[in-house]
Amino acid sequence: MSSEMRDFMAASSGYDGGPQDRHSCIVLxxxxxxxxxxxxxxxxxxxxxxxxxxxxxxxxxxxxxxxxYTNTPVTGMANCSSGSAAEHHQALLTAAGKPFCSKSVILALHEGALEKLWWRTLSMETAWKAAIPGEASKLFLGFDKPWWREAPFGFYEGAEVSSLDIEHTYFIGTQADHVSANTSTGQSNRNSLVLASYAVAFPAYRWANMEATKANISAFQGRANAFVGSETPLVPNATGFTVSQHMVDLAMHQLHQLHNVNAGTIPPPYTAAAIHWPVSWHNWGIGANPSEVIRKVGQLDAYQNVFICGEAYSKSQGWAEGALRSAEYILEEYFNLKPLAGMPTKWLSRYR
Ligand SMILES: Cc1cc2nc3c(=O)[nH]c(=O)nc-3n(C[C@H](O)[C@H](O)[C@H](O)COP(=O)(O)OP(=O)(O)OC[C@H]3O[C@@H](n4cnc5c(N)ncnc54)[C@H](O)[C@@H]3O)c2cc1C
Structure with missing residues (x-):
């Protein structure tokens, strides 16, 4: 992808164009x-x-x-050692230790997960090279009040896009907007949430590297708030990502820049939370032929009873739609299932 294409992407969507080896025509x-x-x-x-x-x-x-079986990762594949026509069946090995012998295996996994399985085929190697994974990150900041509804800002809610590392910013609203107005705490609780940064590709990578534990910089401490008290000012760390003081400082600096206001105009947040997806979605790389790759991973060359689907090998990469369409394609094409009721007849036309 040329630098002009990257500029076009950033200007039209606010998202970083990502790796240079993306397929420019498909992106366009x-x-x-x-x-x-x-x-x-x-x-x-x-x-x-x-x-x-x-x-x-x-x-x-x-x-x-x-x-x-949930929370039971697939760890490998093997030939079945028992059962009728065992040589035509696949055994799915799992972390639970119990192999599952099956006539057909459909893996709805992307290349990062597939790579960890021990088996490789020529078509899998082609697919790994064809679909390039991208990163994404989100940084949420919690404030005591919706400062953006006051002067000098004066807007109610909404989204902003910039070429700064924060990329996309969403002003989500206050607790009082959602809690029943009949409760006194509901009315007075103006705690407000901002998705300060929703970033992809290189900016997401930079945010991830500012994590407190990685960067060896201090974790963001948060502070007391009337509605959460002083003991639990931070959002429980459900995602295992520790927000650093540096991340909060940088996001706050860029929010000031974005609105062209002096430092200190925006009140400091009392809480913060972040999440990073090392593999968020995929893009076709230079020279990739999506139809060919989808066909090759759809039904693997060396293992005719193993089928692969998912967003990574779809014609709507980056969307849940891609995952659904590619699953539907496998079911209709190889298992002779009827088209999904209620879906437009042309839903799969781009696959064939
Ligand atoms: C931040 C973000 C925002 C997004 N926003 C949108 C949006 O607004 N609209 C939209 O349409 N799409 C959106 N997407 C994209 C959408 O989430 C994906 O396209 C979709 O989830 C892909 O589905 P999938 O089934 O292919 O893969 P996944 O959803 O990644 O599912 C793969 C599953 O396999 C599991 N797995 C991995 N390894 C193993 C293993 N060894 N054994 C067993 N299981 C395993 C994983 O835990 C996961 O549950 C967003 C994605 C991100 C990251």
Whole structure:
């Protein structure tokens, strides 16, 4: 990808273009149609949120007599050593130690996870080189009040995009907006949340390297707040990422820059939380032929009963839609399932 293309991406989406070895033509088409014109995007959210999809899948599978194992990573593949026609079956090895012998295996994993399995095939090697993983990071800051609704800012909520390392900023709102106005604490609690930085590619990498433990710099301490007390000013560290003082200082500095106000105009946050995805989504690399790669990993050359799907090897990389479409493609193409009820007939047309 040329530097002009990177500039175009940054200017049109606010996202860093990422590695130079991305496929420029695909980026151009995707950026223009998806982001600028919204042509491929038909935004849908399942009632109840995305989790509904996997919950439903689990429930239906169990209803049909299936067994579901969570928190049980696949650690490898082998030939089945027993059972009828054992040589045509695959054994899925798991961290639980119990191998699962199966006639067909569908792996909805990206290359980072697949690479850890011991087996390799020519088509897997091709796929690893074709889909380049990208990083993402988010840094949330909690304030005592929604300062952006006051002078000199004066806006209610919304999003901002800049070429600074914070990239995307979202002003999410206050507790009082959401808690019942009938409760006195609800009305007076103006604790407010800002997604100070939603960054991808190199900026995300830079934020990740500012983590307190990695950078050997002090962790952000937080401070007392009327509604959380002084003992628990920090959000519980659910993601294992320790926000550093440096990250908070840099984000605050850039928020001042973004609004062109003097240092100290924005009150300091009382809490902070961050998360980093080393593999957030994928992009096709230079010379990649998506249709060919999707076909090759769809049904592996050396293992005809192993199928791979997921966002990484889809024609809507970066979107849940890509993961769903590629799974649907495998099921229709190799398992002769009927198209998903209610989906547009052309849903899979770009795959064939
Ligand atoms: C910050 C962020 C924001 C995003 N925003 C959007 C958005 O607004 N809209 C949108 O459509 N998409 C969004 N996406 C992209 C979307 O989340 C992905 O495209 C989608 O989740 C990919 O689905 P997948 O099934 O291919 O992979 P994943 O969701 O990564 O699923 C793979 C699963 O495999 C599991 N796994 C890994 N290794 C093993 C192993 N060895 N054994 C067993 N299991 C294993 C993982 O734990 C994971 O649950 C976002 C992604 C990120 C990171």
């Amino acid at each position: 088409v995707d950026m223009t149609k998806n982001v600028l014109l919204g042509q491929f995007s038909d935004y849908r959210v399942p009632t109840g949120g995305m989790q509904v999809l996997s919950d439903r899948l689990r429930d239906e599978f169990i209803k049909l007599g299936g067994e579901v």
